[in-house]
Amino acid sequence: MTVDTNLLVDSYVDWITAAISAEVVDEEVVELTTPFLDRHNDHLQIYVEKQASDLYLLTDDGYIVGELKSSGVESRGRRREELLNRLLAGYGVDIVDGELQTKSTGQGLGQRMHSLVQAMLSVDDMFMLSQPSVHGIFFDDVAKFLDDSDVRYTPRAKFSGKSGLDHLVDFVIPKSRNAPERIVQILDTPRRDRVESMLFAVNDTRAARGSETEYYAIVNDLKNVPPEVVNAFSQYSVRAQPWSQREQLVQALAA
Known part of the structure; x- marks a missing residue:
């Protein structure tokens, strides 16, 4: 059976559009709540801060790194830290003062939001196996x-x-x-x-x-x-x- 790929794309975009919400934190910061869930079934949130006329900072406000620390991942060896850094680099995302961050111009905001959310999902999934009873990633x-x-x-x-x-x-x-x-x-x-x-x-x-x-x-x-x-x-x-x-x-x- 042939699948209509445009139907999948439209359905995916419609789902995100219907489920995402935005709340103004202050004049320069907007909080976006996405339909994507973390391992606690909480919706992932990102924050977009306007830093200049055409420069935006996107951050998870330290949520992911905070979750890793609370799971004991950070103390479980250099290998996981290296894997985390390599994964984030693939998305063009950095860790700055415990926050996952990326920057964008106005034209690239959609791509950078997509990359940050995907990075958060990937890290959250990767370290779901951080419990002591599990031996690897x-x-x-x-x-x-x-x-x-x-x-x-x-x-x-x-x-x-x-x-x-x-x-x-x-x-x-x-x-x-x-x-x-x-x-x-x-x-x-x-x-x-x-x-x-x-x-x-x-x-x-x-x-x-x-x-x-x-x-x-x-x-x-x-x-x-x-x-x-x-x-x-x-x-x-x-x-x-x-x-x-x-x-x-x-x-x-x-x-």
Whole structure:
């Protein structure tokens, strides 16, 4: 069945537009409440401060770093700090005095808001496994699986989509004689907002990458995965593979 990609894009944008709200904090700062949820099911908020006639500061006001500290992540080793910094750099986001920040001109505000929210979501998902009973980070686990399977890949690559927005993808496997380019995204939190955001990125970049590019989603099924999640990916020609069945992907990704 052929899926109307414009329908997905319009539906995603309509959902965000209907769910986002703005509140003026003072003359130069606006608080935006997004439809995206963190691991506590609280809506993520960002703050936009006008600093000059055409310069804006976007910040999470220290929320994400504060959450990491409260989870004990910051004290759990240099590896996680390096991974955090590399992830944020991919989105063009910095940590300044404990806040996730980025700056933008008026023309680029949409892209920078998108990047900041996606960075907040990615960090929140990445460190959901920070409890003492869990031994690793899902991104690290997937990377090790690809390494052990002799899969060649580039991690954390940024692609521009048809919409003009940039999207950070987790792993890109280059085209070979036997297989087309493959893009692998990881889904650690199988919730509606995460799925819709990922499918939007897939279809937005698919138009730019070409019809031969194949898309995969590795889903962390250590958590409950609703059946509609797998079905949603299938509808948009994305192969969703449970982490527990990852060995079934080796042949397709190593080709």
